[in-house]
Amino acid sequence: MERSGLSVLLLLLLGITAAAAPAGAGPERRAAGKERRAQFASWDEVNVIAHGLLQLGHGLKEHVDRTKGQMRELGSRLSAHNRASGDPSPRGFLLRGPWEPQGLPRAGGFTWLFLHLLQSLMDAQNLRIEELLQKIKQQQYKLDKQNLQIKSLQSKVSSGAGPTRSALGCSSMLQPAAREVGLGLPQDCHQLFLAGQQSSGVFQVQPAGSQPFKVYCDMTTEGGWTVIQRRTDGSVDFDQLWDAYKNGFGDLRGDFWLGLEKMHRLIQEGRFNLLIELEDWEGNSQVIQFVFSLGGESTAYTLSLLGPLSGELENAIGDFRQLPFSTRDRDHDLKADTNCAKHLSGGWWFSTCGHANLNGKYFRSIPRQRHERKQGIFWKTWKGRYYPLKSTTMKIQPAALEAEP
DSSP states (O other), X not given: OHHXXXXXXXXXXXXXXXXHHHHHOOHHHHHHHHHHHTSOOOHHHHHHHHHHHHHHHHHHHHHHHHHHHHHXXXXXXXXXXXXXXXXXXXXXXXXXOTTOOOSSOHHHHHHHHHHHHHHHHHHHHHHHHHHHHHHHHHHHHHHHHHHXXXXXXXXXXXXXXXXXXXXXXXXXXXXXXXHHTTOOSOSSHHHHHHTTOOSOEEEEEOOTTSOOEEEEEEEETTXXXXXXXEESSSOSOOOOOHHHHHHOEEOTTSSEEOOHHHHHHHHTTOOEEEEEEEEOTTSOEEEEEEEEEEOOGGGTSOEEEOSOOBSSSOOOSOSOSEEOOBBTTBOOOSOTTOOHHHHSXXXXXXXXXXXXETTSBOOSSOOSSHHHHTTBOEEHHHHOXXXXXXXXXXXXXXXXXXXXX
């Protein structure tokens, strides 16, 4: 109990000191502060301070969580003591007046009340620390972005001019900023965008712990998107087996599937935005976006929905938060009596076959026969499962971008 009380007192003193310091600062301190603010800090100093604040925030949060656990343990012990003493509910004791001495002595009720108040205080402190951590992370993200842009400009100034697309070729162009900060190849298209690359095209990337590979980057005003699938003209057969879907196939400048293993390397169990663009044969289009993560091959590259879909269309993935990937030769769908990939076409995160399949057969015109149409590319909540779509594009981007105001 003494350790818990000291922990709470320490947190309170930290909060009071932080809140009171600006108001209590004298004229000399304010003048010195202005003088310090007039100086420019180096990037290394700013970075050290930002990372230090982030570590401090994590340390405070761990301290609060640890203290809350101690509070819960003390509460459990007190409840057990109360039950052993004949009063199963300290709360009930608090409702009785002091003139009714049944049950525990009054100290038991007051101890429970004290613990309850401390627990409430710790919850409030924990919420505040989480808010501060979020703000620190946002500032760290902005600092990293600005640093990459500064490094890119420095590299262009020192070389006289930045590399041109025609001189280096789209597939081999690497941002100078990444080399300057020791990153080597960019980890994904978004990092390439932060380094100053604004033109879309084919680039080499190297996620952490992975060999380099090429991707198609779609550069927009919202950042760099790594394209993982494109269907535009039916030039590539998507009715492939497991190994093909694992390793990828097609032409990065045309129709292609990047490959489940490459997708997993890019995402690394993290949180990414998946943006899906659909087009029908009348020129209409729709966009769906949601946050997801992707497991490795040991999980059959299970796609986990981490948030609700945004856009005008309803969810056509199904009512399942986790969906493994299936092909004709590796049936992992959730329909026990049917092989969805064989019944339809291509490989996909099938639930019960009839909700969506963006890797189905490509039809240049809508077939008359209904049993053929259901094998096409469809998103049920838009055109139904019997309307084969004209084109689809799937692309990913780190979900951390949503935290930027």
